[in-house]
Amino acid sequence: MALLIKKFGGTSVEDITKIKAIAQSIIQSKEAGNDIVVVVSAMGHSTDHLNKLAESISKNPNSRELDMLLSTGEQVTMALLSMSLNEYGIPAISLTGSQVGIVTESIHGKARILDIKTERIQNYINQGYVVVVAGFQGSTLSHTGSMEITTLGRGGSDTSAVALSTALGAETCEIYTDVPGVLTTDPRIVPNAKLLDIISCEEMLELASVGASVLHPRAVEIARNYGIKLYVKSSQALSNGTLLHSKIKPLALKRGGLELTKTVNSLEVLEKQTVFSISKLPDRPGIAAQIFETLSKANINVDLIIQATHDGKSNDIAFTVNDFELTKTIDQCKLITKQLGGEYDFKKNMTKLSIQGAGIMGRPSVSADLFDTLFQANINVRLIATSEIKVSCVIDIENISKAIRFVSEKFKLSDKQIFINPVIESEDQPEVRGIALDKNQVQVSIRNLPDKPGVAASICLALAENNLIFDTIVQSERLTSLKTKDISFTMSKQDRERANTIFHSLTKKLAGSFIEDGPAIAKVSTVGAGMAFKVGTAGKIFRALANKNINIEMIATSEIRTSCIVLEQDCDQAVNAIHSYFQLDK
Ligand SMILES: Nc1ncnc2c1ncn2[C@@H]1O[C@H](COP(=O)(O)OP(=O)(O)O)[C@@H](O)[C@H]1O
Ligand SMILES: N[C@@H](CC(=O)OP(=O)(O)O)C(=O)O
Known part of the structure; x- marks a missing residue:
């Protein structure tokens, strides 16, 4: 007999017929001798509907009241499913997040789970009940000591389910949804997207954090941290679905820190890096493809790639290679600038420093803290590239001991957590596992910034202090004649609306700088664990886009992900182009 945690998303409980069908499937599982806890989401799009009701009253509704409202969606489903099970003769009881004892941070709208009290739920399980829990919600004690309802953020029921699995000591958690499992991309964009039997938590975390809505990234993070076997399956058809796996050693669950691990x-730290920058490149489709294909043909393995647009619509591309590739890369850069125009420059003896951790996700203060720490150490940051779970920057090699000392102290990292020139085992993993699309982003540039330590830090700190989440920060290498630099980043559409006052005071402080909003864009992210080991993956991605005449506005990479910012009008075609170029449908 096993304890099974099953989560059914809004699409699987959108009407009574579907709720009854789910009740039947739960009965089969129960009759096979399993103990069952079910986590449910609100029916269909009812959370959107509740949000609209709130909006019709206030543009900026009180966050406590909004949580009171949104949490009702899941309560409707849990009661109906429990009634249905009882009707079929199976004892069932529904519980809200607070009745279960899901304790969260004291934040409305995106609270993290600190603890789950399991006594009550365990009692019901022992008595043979199917326990139906409202996902997406928890409770907290306010500063006056009274109980308040919180919600976990959109899509948060997945997180409720995996957190419950952890607290109850269940081995597996099953997420039931309207697709057969995790697919190579969103089937609404690419109808012949293919089911993945397995995917690593690391890859899924990257995909989920950049738009693959099939799983909540925080659910993936919890499954990885505590070694929960997480399945994504269809609620309509019998199938094995997708299994998420991870090689990391599971953590022990600490009271009060379920989601808030470090x-x-x-x-x-990756030493002996050379930063190449090719500036003043024409801003048209095919440029990035041509550059990285040329480098790939010369068998040069490129690590970080960064592209940002500039005034007058010219592009700069910067990338890092190992110092031993220097001569070879100079030859290729000569060739590239001869063919494409532009100017190249390089700086050897650089070091890439990266902090990594799923806890970075949704916490803009972490990158701000990194840049601020380097600023306190008087270290200038040359290149910056961020993803949701990693922040990388390139600094002069002479600063590296100081940087390690300051950064490890700041983030309380032990020697065991510091990796200098790690040897990555070459694994036989596909270079592209999947593609995600995020349409909820805008592109913003701050231009004409003074090139001195602390500028990136002050921008990131100002945004972080106001809880504005930014990602894909790209600091270009180009120095203008005025010795200024540009920083570009993407942020959610909602956060952009809230950011005006902060931008205004920032540009006032950084004399001469100004904000430039980009055109309507979307972020297309290609993810694959094999990408880090194969020469030329980025070139192929850029070629796939160039073949369809799609221009790339910005590029930012991490080891296993390449994100391209493209015009919103091109984004579906971009996903299709990359999907078929890498034959993901085969
Ligand atoms: N890589 C992917 N694999 C599967 N589905 C995806 C992927 N990327 C995006 N999706 C979308 O996620 C949807 C499921 O998520 P969601 O609508 O939140 O379901 P639920 O209501 O079950 O939580 C699918 O219908 C699909 O359109
Ligand atoms: N109902 C909430 C929580 C949730 O997780 O929903 P779903 O499982 O349907 O993505 C939302 O819509 O955000």
């Missing part, structure tokens, strides 16, 4: 898990 923000930064490791510091990685």
